[in-house]
Every structure is written in C-alpha cells, then in structure tokens.
Amino acid sequence: MNGILKLVINQLRRGITKQETLVTLPCRAAGGAVAPPADCSVTVEEAVSLWTQHFLQHGVSEPLSSSHYIIAHVLGKKTLESVERRRLRETLTDKERECVWKLCSKRLTRMPVQYVIEEWDFRDLTLKMRPPVFIPRPETEELVSLVLEHLQSEQVMKARGKAAVHCLEIGCGSGAISLSLLHSVPQLKGIALDQSQEAVCLTKENASRLGLQDRLEVRKLDIMKDAALIVRDYGPVDVLVSNPPYLFTEDMASLEAEILKFEDHSALDGGLDGMSVISQILALAPQLLTNEGRLYLEVDPRHPPLLQWLVEEQTEGLHYLGTSCDLTTRPRFCVLQRSG
C-alpha cells in the first residue's frame, strides 16, 4: 500500500499522473475511511491533488473545493488562497497528514464539507456545524441583507431611537439568521425557535461562542403544534423571519446524497406543495407581529405567486409588500407587512 502511494507521489513530482495507478490507492475500510501513508511524506499541493483525484474517482461532488476547504482547515485557514504560497510546497507534518486523511475519508462518504470540518461561515460569522442540523445556504445570506436593510433604514432607526427591536425566528437551525441580525443590530433582541432539540442546542452553542447569548432566547417549539403557546409567550414582535422547510415532498427523493444522507429531512420537507409550514406562519403572522411589523420568508421559486394570492384572498391583517430575487435571479424572498 505504501509502495503504491510512493509511486503515485513520485509520478506527481515528475508531473505525470496516471489514472490507472490512482485506482490502486489504499483500499477503503468500512465507512469509507482511508488509512494515511505511514512512512510517506506529502506536500500540501500533493495532498490536494491526490484527494481531488480520489474524490473525482468516487463521484464526490465539488472534488476540488472539497479538497481545498478540508486541507486549508487542517492548516488552520479558511481557504487555500489564505495559505502562504511557500507553505503549499512544504510537507505536511505527521499530525496534519493524519488529520487530512481522516477528514477527507469522511468526505468520501458524501458527508458535506461543513459537517466534515464542523464549521462554516455565514456572512461575517463563523458558526459551528453538526449533523443533522440544517446547513445555512448562501441564498439565506441575502435574506439577512434584506432584513438588515429594513432595520438599519433611516425611517426605522428614527422611529425606534434607543428602544429595543424584537425579532422572532421560526426554524432557527444553527442560528445563522438570528445571530447575524443580532451581530449587526445592537439594539435587537431575538427569540429563536426550532422543533429539533439538536438545532436548539447548536443555536445556543453558537450564540455563546459569539457572545450573543444574553440577547437571544432559544426554545424547542413547533410552529405547527405549539402555535397558541408561541403567540401567547412571544408575540407581538417587530420582525418575523423564517427559512422554513419549503421543498416539495416529491422532490425530496432526488436530492443529492450530501443532503439526503446527512441533513434533517424535517428541515427541508414542506409537504405536498412545500407550503405546509409557510401557510402556518402566514396564518399566525397577524397575531405575532406589531402593527406595521414585517415578515420575511425564504421560499421555493414557485411559491411567491401562491403566497401573494393566499395573503390577498384569505389572510386578514397581512398585506404583500413584494418579492425579491436571489443571486441566481430566482424569486426567493417574500416580504409581507402587518396592516391594521
């Protein structure tokens, strides 16, 4: 095994990569673990190349970025770009090599990179990640931007003065949305709810790590089952925000392995039309919001017209302000307002 790896590395050094040779890399133990080369040194660059090839061979998505992020993380950096050029050509220490092999082997099982390195960035925050708690998506960073634009607008700042602003998040997951808002708006006080105990624990952990635990209350509550209690204890608030499960049940089966195997399905499945949790939030919003308070939702691109219709035809006390698109120009965010 070590002999074969030596051969591969020597060939890489000579600038030759042979697919056939790579196929005979160390065999996998149960669970996808690959034993590290015991007496064979690799440079950072070589490790990146080796594992990119290995991921490719085994159909792992984003083989290059996976390799980059994991190895950078072992070297104490967030991206490979942040690693000094010189360091890239130096060999990994024994400890580093072992760590790289251990983590990359996990990635071979299709575990998402964020779970492998147990952290990820959301806007300017670094959050702890742990399966099966839902991993924040890049689109949701824009949802936070939308809410911040409103909270930091002259109009709102003037009206509030130094008084506290209250926000309530339904389905907080790792706490990304609430914690980002708290971090950027000093006078904001938040409540974050999730029906998953793991999500509640992770949000609390992230809040502590960021020193925001005093301004965030986190509770294990289900918007579908505990509606009356939530309205009684936490309404009304100035801002209601949610990235609720919004996938259509029929689309669940075709999700990539990273999501299907590792993330909490109840954080994704929104029922037949993806609207089950969204409809509940819309129904409760008039009771949860102050007058002129706003509701911000991330949804599936097919939902905005449905929401607009629901609100105009069936919901008293709520009106539809508008739809905003995400980075890929898909309609993604719905903004609504409580009206007297």
Add this chain to the structure above:
Amino acid sequence: MPALQFVHQLVFYTRRLTRVALTRGHSPLWLSPVVGWPLIQRAGKKYRIDLPVLHENDLEEQFVRGFGPGGQATNKTSNCVVLKHIPTGVVVKCHQTRSVELNRKRAREIMREKLDVIYKGEDSELLKIKEESRIRKQEKRRKVNENLQKKRLFKETLSASKQGEDNR
C-alpha cells in the same frame, strides 16, 4: 470521463444588478445586493474614502448556478464571485472567503482599487501610498548611512588623537 462531468452540470449565469422593486402602493424600494456593511471601514485605511464610488447599475455579477431550484435543494460550497465593471470592462474575481456575501463585498473593494489606478494613473491612491512608502524607506536608509558615517568619523578621530598621545 468523471473528471469533466461536474463542470458540464454547471451553468454560468450573469446578472445585471437590478432587483425587483417592492410594489403594491409603496414607493419602489430598490434593494441593493450588499447591505448591512458600513461603506467606509472605520478601522481600515484612510485612503478608502478617496477611492472611486461604485454604481451598482454599472456592475454585472456572475455566479455559478446549477440546475434545479437551488436554495434548500442544493448544498454547494463554491461561492466564487466574478464582478465586471461595464463602462471600463474591468473584471474582478474573488473567492477569498467562505461566504458569498463577503466575497461580493470584497470583490467591490478590489474593483474600487483597480478603478482608482485606472482613473487616476500616477495620482491613484494606491500608487500614492506606494510612493510614500518608498520615500520613507529611502529617508530611513539615508539616516542610517549618515549615522554610520558619523560613527566612522568619530572612531577615526579617536584613534588619531590616541596615536598623537602615544607619539609624545
């Protein structure tokens, strides 16, 4: 050939930065893509205040977009931002961070620096700073040499006077 499969599945999408205005009786609310960031970093260098202003309408952002609905349905870690300034054709590529919003913000900062060099040439802030740094280094070197000279002269004077004493 597995190597190129994942590349073929990606579609690059270019987008002009005009957002959907909020409607329904309210005045159109133009949502700028990157909000919540202070325009001028207080802790940053002073020169950023003098960099050219960037108009979002002059910019085109390119993102890697897969098939399917995106959002919760995908978990992609690639978040490279490619920003193009239409009037000048300057292109900035940024994947310095793990956050797409941070990369967009950073891409704009880099764009402002690049445009500054283009617009002002020799007078650009970046070149001014480089020039200031060069002059400072030059001045430092001159002072060091001056001090060395003084020391040498002092030693020579010292040894000359000692010789004189010995000779008496």
